[in-house]
Amino acid sequence: MSQPTSFLDRTKSFFAEIGDMTLFAGRFFGEVFRSPFEFKELLRQCYNMGNRSLFLVVVTGFILGLVFTLQSRPTLMQFGAESWMASMISLSIVREIGPVIIALICAGRIGSGIGAELGSMKVTEQIDAMEVSGTNPFKYLVVTRILAVTLMLPLLVILGDTIALIGSAIVENLKGGVSFTLYFNQVFDALKFSDVFPATIKTFFFGFAIGLVGTYKGYNCSKGTVGVGEASNSAVVYASMLLFIIDFIAVFVTDIFFEL
Amino acid sequence: MNNKENIKPVLELKDIKKSFGDNHVLKGFSLKLYEGENLVIMGKSGSGKSVMVKCIVGLIQPDSGSITIKDHDIITMGQTELDFLRTEIGFLFQGSALYDSMTVRENLEFPLRRHKDKVKNFKSTEESVKEALKSVGLLHAIDLMPSELSGGMQRRVALARALILKPKIIMYDEPTTGLDPITANEIIQLMRSIQKEYNTSSLIITHDVDCARVISNRMILLVDGINYAEGTYEELSNSSDPQTSAFFKN
Numbered sequence: 271m272s273q274p275t276s277f278l279d280r281t282k283s284f285f286a287e288i289g290d291m292t293l294f295a296g297r298f299f300g301e302v303f304r305s306p307f308e309f310k311e312l313l314r315q316c317y318n319m320g321n322r323s324l325f326l327v328v329v330t331g332f333i334l335g336l337v338f339t340l341q342s343r344p345t346l347m348q349f350g351a352e353s354w355m356a357s358m359i360s361l362s363i364v365r366e367i368g369p370v371i372i373a374l375i376c377a378g379r380i381g382s383g384i385g386a387e388l389g390s391m392k393v394t395e396q397i398d399a400m401e402v403s404g405t406n407p408f409k410y411l412v413v414t415r416i417l418a419v420t421l422m423l424p425l426l427v428i429l430g431d432t433i434a435l436i437g438s439a440i441v442e443n444l445k446g447g448v449s450f451t452l453y454f455n456q457v458f459d460a461l462k463f464s465d466v467f468p469a470t471i472k473t474f475f476f477g478f479a480i481g482l483v484g485t486y487k488g489y490n491c492s493k494g495t496v497g498v499g500e501a502s503n504s505a506v507v508y509a510s511m512l513l514f515i516i517d518f519i520a521v522f523v524t525d526i527f528f529e530l
Numbered sequence: 531m532n533n534k535e536n537i538k539p540v541l542e543l544k545d546i547k548k549s550f551g552d553n554h555v556l557k558g559f560s561l562k563l564y565e566g567e568n569l570v571i572m573g574k575s576g577s578g579k580s581v582m583v584k585c586i587v588g589l590i591q592p593d594s595g596s597i598t599i600k601d602h603d604i605i606t607m608g609q610t611e612l613d614f615l616r617t618e619i620g621f622l623f624q625g626s627a628l629y630d631s632m633t634v635r636e637n638l639e640f641p642l643r644r645h646k647d648k649v650k651n652f653k654s655t656e657e658s659v660k661e662a663l664k665s666v667g668l669l670h671a672i673d674l675m676p677s678e679l680s681g682g683m684q685r686r687v688a689l690a691r692a693l694i695l696k697p698k699i700i701m702y703d704e705p706t707t708g709l710d711p712i713t714a715n716e717i718i719q720l721m722r723s724i725q726k727e728y729n730t731s732s733l734i735i736t737h738d739v740d741c742a743r744v745i746s747n748r749m750i751l752l753v754d755g756i757n758y759a760e761g762t763y764e765e766l767s768n769s770s771d772p773q774t775s776a777f778f779k780n
Binding site: 387390391394395396398399400401402403404405406 | 644695
């Protein structure tokens with residue numbers, strides 16, 4: 271396939287890709303409820319994605335909470351509003367920063383991994399080999415991976431949020447002498463159902479987007495090893511962009527139902 | 531081979547045409563493969579050999595023509611039936627196509643676990659895997675990863691995987707390409723011994739003349755998307771036609 275050169279060609283190519291991706295998503299929904307179900311592979315993918323991202327999420331979450339609190343303290347102190355620290359940090363992290371940052375990290379870690387893995391399977395004919403052996407590669411490779419990210423990302427975000435709040439509590443304890451009990455009491459007082467529920471729901475969509483883009487890019491990879499690199503790279507770029515679009519829509523929808 | 535007109539072929543292609551845009555790769559290719567036969571398809575690079583073999587296993591849909599495997603037309607067949615029929619066909623890919631995230635054992639177990647109906651009369655999974663690896667002389671590599679194997683060993687494991695469901699037909703896509711002459715010869719001898727042991731019909735895509743000489747019962751030259759010439763190795767290699775004899779010159 272020749273590379274589009276002009277702006278018009280690129281625009282056409284972009285929309286053609288969006289169309290293809292929509293059909294790909296349609297195929298996913300067509301296959302996901304149809305037997306045979308690949309439970310074993312799904313569990314393996316859940317374990318791989320969850321377990322391998324664990325360390326990254328924990329470190330990122332901890333530093334996020336730590337830095338966010340350190341940076342916010344001076345400003346709140348100017349207004350004598352240090353007592354608001356716990357509620358401000360918890361609302362920011364749970365509603366917005368935690369899900370978005372953890373999802374971006376996972377887009378880089380999981381999305382690029384899926385793109386590269388499926389891409390290399392495609393160019394080395396492993397996907398063809400699977401099909402020839404009478405296995406539906408879309409179901410075995412694509413459906414399981416999309417489901418695994420969709421299911422694991424909310425758990426990773428919840429973990430990341432928790433670790434971020436622990437990081438924040440440590441700063442508050444060291445700098446402001448606030449006890450952990452008081453800090454977490456303030457956190458639980460500040461957080462309402464309308465903060466936690468929509469933020470958790472949107473992480474399922476984030477996970478779906480990361481899985482969809484990664485598998486789409488990998489499954490449709492061509493042009494040999496160069497194509498594998500492109501699949502991996504564009505999986506991250508497209509997924510990150512999609513995450514912000516989903517986040518934007520999620521905030522609007524949340525506002526309609528919960529009046530932020 | 532003279533009485534073959536009266537025998538039913540296990541695989542038959544009739545007037546297969548396939549184009550990719552303006553590139554007309556196959557322009558009416560036909561073949562018949564009989565039971566226990568080794569049929570070699572030779573052609574230049576880019577002549578459509580791999581496209582043809584991918585049409586046979588349903589990886590590529592031909593534009594027109596018919597493909598019949600054991601009286602089943604695979605073009606009009608549903609996906610479930612096609613998947614079951616695929617268990618009757620072993621396919622050795624040019625680059626081996628071993629699943630690189632799985633060990634050799636898991637690579638061989640994969641088709642067995644997917645087709646429990648077909649393998650219910652087989653030995654246990656463990657024994658079937660060991661038997662297939664033994665037949666290619668790689669039992670000791672059972673727990674290695676594909677990346678730990680040489681090119682020749684990978685090709686042998688791929689052959690063992692292609693054999694594990696005891697197919698009636700085996701397709702070899704450039705089985706000796708990229709291998710040194712000694713390893714290539716080992717693979718050819720292995721293909722011969724497998725054909726004798728399992729009584730399979732083989733379709734071999736190659737441009738390796740030595741491979742064709744040793745293994746073929748019959749050959750077809752694929753030139754410009756059509757059957758250009760057909761016959762035994764001796765008939766074709768002694769042909770006076772310049773395009774045919776060009777394949778056999780060093």
